[in-house]
Amino acid sequence: MRDMFKKIRDSEFLSNSELLQLKVSVVMLFLLVFGLLTIPISIVEDFGFTIRIIVPLVFSFLFLLTFLMLVFNKPRIAMHLSIYIFIGLTLYYVGESGQFYSYFLFFITLTIIIFYQDISTYIVYGGALTIYGLIYIHNAPEIASGVELLHPELSPLIYQFILAGFFLIFLVYFILTDSINEHLTEDYLKTQKSIERYRSMSLRQSEEIDYSMRNRPIHEDIKLEQTVKRISALLMDKLSADGSDSNADIDNLEEIVEFYFYLHKRDLKKILDDSSVSLLTKKYTVQLSKYLLDRDSELNAIQFDVAANFIPPLEHEYKRYKSHINELFYSKTNRIIALCIIYKFLRTEITQYDKWGRVAASFEHEDIKRLFQSKSYRSYISFADMNFFLQNESLFKRHLR
Amino acid sequence: MKRLLDSHLDLGQRQVEREASNTEYFFLQRKAFFVALILMVLIVPINFMLYASGALVLTMIAYSLFLLTIAIVNGIFYYLHFIFPDTKLAAYVSTLGVYLLSIGLILELREPSIFTILFLSYAIIAIYQDMKIANMNSVGLFIVGSFVIFRFPEFFDVGTALSPNTFYIFLFLLIFVALLSVSSFIMIKRKRFFYRQLAQIKEREFKIIDIFFQLQERYFGRSFDYEEYYDQIETFTEEFSRNINVENVFQEKIDILRKMRNSSKDELLSEYSSYTLEELHELEQLELSVVKKMPRIAFKVSQSQYIHVSKKDVFAEKQYSTLNHKTDDLEIKVVAFSVFYSLLKMNTPISKKMTDEEIIRILSSEEFQQIVPLEILSVYIRYKDLFADIIADTLEIGDSS
Numbered sequence: 001m002r003d004m005f006k007k008i009r010d011s012e013f014l015s016n017s018e019l020l021q022l023k024v025s026v027v028m029l030f031l032l033v034f035g036l037l038t039i040p041i042s043i044v045e046d047f048g049f050t051i052r053i054i055v056p057l058v059f060s061f062l063f064l065l066t067f068l069m070l071v072f073n074k075p076r077i078a079m080h081l082s083i084y085i086f087i088g089l090t091l092y093y094v095g096e097s098g099q100f101y102s103y104f105l106f107f108i109t110l111t112i113i114i115f116y117q118d119i120s121t122y123i124v125y126g127g128a129l130t131i132y133g134l135i136y137i138h139n140a141p142e143i144a145s146g147v148e149l150l151h152p153e154l155s156p157l158i159y160q161f162i163l164a165g166f167f168l169i170f171l172v173y174f175i176l177t178d179s180i181n182e183h184l185t186e187d188y189l190k191t192q193k194s195i196e197r198y199r200s201m202s203l204r205q206s207e208e209i210d211y212s213m214r215n216r217p218i219h220e221d222i223k224l225e226q227t228v229k230r231i232s233a234l235l236m237d238k239l240s241a242d243g244s245d246s247n248a249d250i251d252n253l254e255e256i257v258e259f260y261f262y263l264h265k266r267d268l269k270k271i272l273d274d275s276s277v278s279l280l281t282k283k284y285t286v287q288l289s290k291y292l293l294d295r296d297s298e299l300n301a302i303q304f305d306v307a308a309n310f311i312p313p314l315e316h317e318y319k320r321y322k323s324h325i326n327e328l329f330y331s332k333t334n335r336i337i338a339l340c341i342i343y344k345f346l347r348t349e350i351t352q353y354d355k356w357g358r359v360a361a362s363f364e365h366e367d368i369k370r371l372f373q374s375k376s377y378r379s380y381i382s383f384a385d386m387n388f389f390l391q392n393e394s395l396f397k398r399h400l401r
Numbered sequence: 402m403k404r405l406l407d408s409h410l411d412l413g414q415r416q417v418e419r420e421a422s423n424t425e426y427f428f429l430q431r432k433a434f435f436v437a438l439i440l441m442v443l444i445v446p447i448n449f450m451l452y453a454s455g456a457l458v459l460t461m462i463a464y465s466l467f468l469l470t471i472a473i474v475n476g477i478f479y480y481l482h483f484i485f486p487d488t489k490l491a492a493y494v495s496t497l498g499v500y501l502l503s504i505g506l507i508l509e510l511r512e513p514s515i516f517t518i519l520f521l522s523y524a525i526i527a528i529y530q531d532m533k534i535a536n537m538n539s540v541g542l543f544i545v546g547s548f549v550i551f552r553f554p555e556f557f558d559v560g561t562a563l564s565p566n567t568f569y570i571f572l573f574l575l576i577f578v579a580l581l582s583v584s585s586f587i588m589i590k591r592k593r594f595f596y597r598q599l600a601q602i603k604e605r606e607f608k609i610i611d612i613f614f615q616l617q618e619r620y621f622g623r624s625f626d627y628e629e630y631y632d633q634i635e636t637f638t639e640e641f642s643r644n645i646n647v648e649n650v651f652q653e654k655i656d657i658l659r660k661m662r663n664s665s666k667d668e669l670l671s672e673y674s675s676y677t678l679e680e681l682h683e684l685e686q687l688e689l690s691v692v693k694k695m696p697r698i699a700f701k702v703s704q705s706q707y708i709h710v711s712k713k714d715v716f717a718e719k720q721y722s723t724l725n726h727k728t729d730d731l732e733i734k735v736v737a738f739s740v741f742y743s744l745l746k747m748n749t750p751i752s753k754k755m756t757d758e759e760i761i762r763i764l765s766s767e768e769f770q771q772i773v774p775l776e777i778l779s780v781y782i783r784y785k786d787l788f789a790d791i792i793a794d795t796l797e798i799g800d801s802s
Binding site: 008011012013019023026027030033034037103104105107108111112114115117153154155156157158159161162163165166169170172173176177180181182184185186187188189190191192193194195197198199201202205206208209210212218223224226227228230231232234235236238239242252253256257260283284287288290291293298299301302303304305306307308309310311312313314318319320321323328329330331333334336337338340341342344345346349350351352359363371374376377379380392395396399400401 | 406409410412413416420424428431432435439443446450453454510512513514515517518520521524525527528530569570572573574576577579580581583584586587588590591593594595596598599600602603604605606607608609610611612613616617619620621630633634636637638640641644650651654655680682683684685686687689692694695696698699700701702703704705706707708709710714715722723724726728729730731732733735736737738739740741742743744745746747749750751752753755763766768769771772776777780781783784787788791792794795796
């Protein structure tokens with residue numbers, strides 16, 4: 001229980017699959033509370049045989065099945081099962097009791113579906129349940145038959161209107177959330193991929209610097225290997241003393257470090273495809289591949305992120321993360337100056353790989369012209385700015401180089 | 402050095418917070434628009450209900466005006482947001498308004514079906530997806546719902562306040578509120594976390610570009626020649642103005658850009674009285690020696706043709722670089738951290754060697770919290786002197802830098 005609360009509190013750090021598992025667990029908890037509190041009452045109440053005997057049995061069976069799916073790490077199936085349980089409970093209670101509160105179950109079940117935050121699940125199950133609810137109320141307007149109604153004709157219409165309204169408003173909610181998420185995720189991924197490219201170029205440049213200074217590549221540095229061996233041994237020793245993991249391969253730690261450095265400049269695919277290589281070696285190859293220094297690995301990415309903290313943050317606040325010229329500048333003259341800077345930068349600064357794979361090339365005028373005309377550049381310059389460039393092409397070519 | 406790092410980290414953190422809040426505020430405005438739309442649509446069915454129940458025309462007008470007022474407040478928040486800068490006033494007004502409206506309708510119509518209007522109110526306010534508003538929404542629904550159930554049990558014909566029917570209705574209300582509250586809590590926390598990550602990655606993008614620029618300067622042995630840019634743009638704009646027979650309006654702007662390096666905004670405003678502060682802010686984005694915003698954008702432009710994001714990427718689970726992969730064995734995590742730590746203690750083209758205080762400060766910051774396994778980080782912090790001894794023994798021998 002405490003673990004569940006902790007996971008809810010730190011839910012932003014969970015993966016999608018872990019989050020779904022947590023959500024199913026929460027729903028199961030509610031289901032258990034709901035079952036324990038309502039089923040005993042339904043047995044003593046004046047309900048039919050189905051509610052009194054069959055419902056508790058089916059409920060227990062499905063509950064157990066959902067629990068098993070969670071145990072066997074099948075959260076998606078468990079999610080569907082938990083929804084089926086609630087839909088089943090709704091249909092039985094509405095059909096058997098005909099009481100006003102059974103109508104509440106439509107909302108409870110829709111809430112369960114909303115809880116999973118999945119638009120397709122909501123449309124399919126939520127839509128079907130809402131349609132069923134609307135038809136049911138239409139055919140059985142006496143849903144609150146025990147009450148003396150002030151407006152008997154109006155009452156079923158209110159039921160229908162609120163149920164449909166609830167479904168539709170949450171549909172708007174889902175559509176809004178999904179469209180915002182999709183837009184922002186695309187922005188995030190674009191930035192992430194850009195950073196990966198800048199990092200690769202920087203690593204290449206860094207190799208060139210090492211080469212020009214006649215330094216050995218860092219992964220061939222014997223001092224580094226020695227240091228890693230000693231730090232690993234110390235770390236593992238202290239972790240073992242703390243009782244961290246008794247199964248850890250402490251004796252072979254030095255060999256793992258040597259193997260790590262050996263893997264650099266090796267074709268990892270070849271090692272993994274080689275049937276003579278042991279499974280343990282392949283396992284270590286896969287696990288260590290994320291931390292190699294001679295490629296754009298996760299370890300290099302983290303090292304860059306750390307180094308980035310020593311770069312002073314931009315002091316300029318105004319439209320800090322905007323990149324499109326039209327968003328940055330209202331004034332046309334400013335836009336023209338910006339276009340000049342971009343053109344000159346592309347023409348004169350080193351931003352491209354040359355034919356030998358070094359970061360040593362820049363764009364020619366014709367390349368820039370082709371780029372400005374391409375669709376991908378509309379996220380930086382508008383159609384009008386491109387036309388301005390084409391109309392004054394010779395001026396750009398002559399003066400900005 | 403540590404103080405400088407602290408100030409960079411703090412400033413960076415503030416920028417990230419500000420950008421995340423801006424993103425949240427931007428989308429809150431759009432959500433307010435949809436809330437306004439829904440409230441406008443609601444005027445029709447609510448008037449129909451009131452008409453069918455035989456309410457006075459004056460009552461109908463009062464309800465319509467009330468809904469219209471809340472919708473207008475949301476509309477103003479969307480279209481004229483400068484009237485409510487940095488407030489969530491529209492959302493608070495809406496929350497209070499829709500619950501008042503619900504109480505009014507429940508007391509006006511006095512029958513069980515209208516009780517569920519509270520669920521509809523909850524759904525409308527849920528659209529904002531803001532933590533404080535979501536809390537207000539849950540508390541509002543629970544208090545108003547409980548009040549109606551226990552104060553007016555005759556609406557539901559549930560007999561006394563202690564009958565099983567009252568219990569069912571209250572239990573269903575409780576489940577409804579609890580589930581939706583947990584759902585909103587998880588969703589909003591994850592959303593905010595994502596907004597912060599988006600802000601963080603955008604901030605980092607500029608810094609990684611700066612690292613690339615620094616490597617370029619080091620490799621080619623020349624720094625960015627901003628004077629050459631100003632000179633060439635001057636020649637370009639002179640000829641451009643002559644060609645179209647207009648006065649050269651660019652010259653003054655280029656003069657200001659040159660002066661921005663050593664002059665404050667106040668000095669520039671007094672010298673160039675025809676400019677406003679807003680215009681200077683806009684122009685400042687073109688400054689090339691200190692602000693350097695345009696070279697960074699131009700570099701992004703130079704790489705944009707290689708960056709592609711597919712729909713598959715958008716819907717795939719996001720991957721973050723970490724030394725804390727759950728699938729890695731402990732010894733691999735130990736080796737990965739040892740390599741990472743040793744690299745931070747070395748001078749490389751990418752980063753200068755760091756002190757243990759700097760490493761601890763960075764690894765303890767929010768951005769890096771999930772990067773290093775907690776048990777490894779705590780051993781390192783406890784035994785940092787032993788780690789330093791190893792570095793002194795191995796890496797720093799003969800290293801005078």
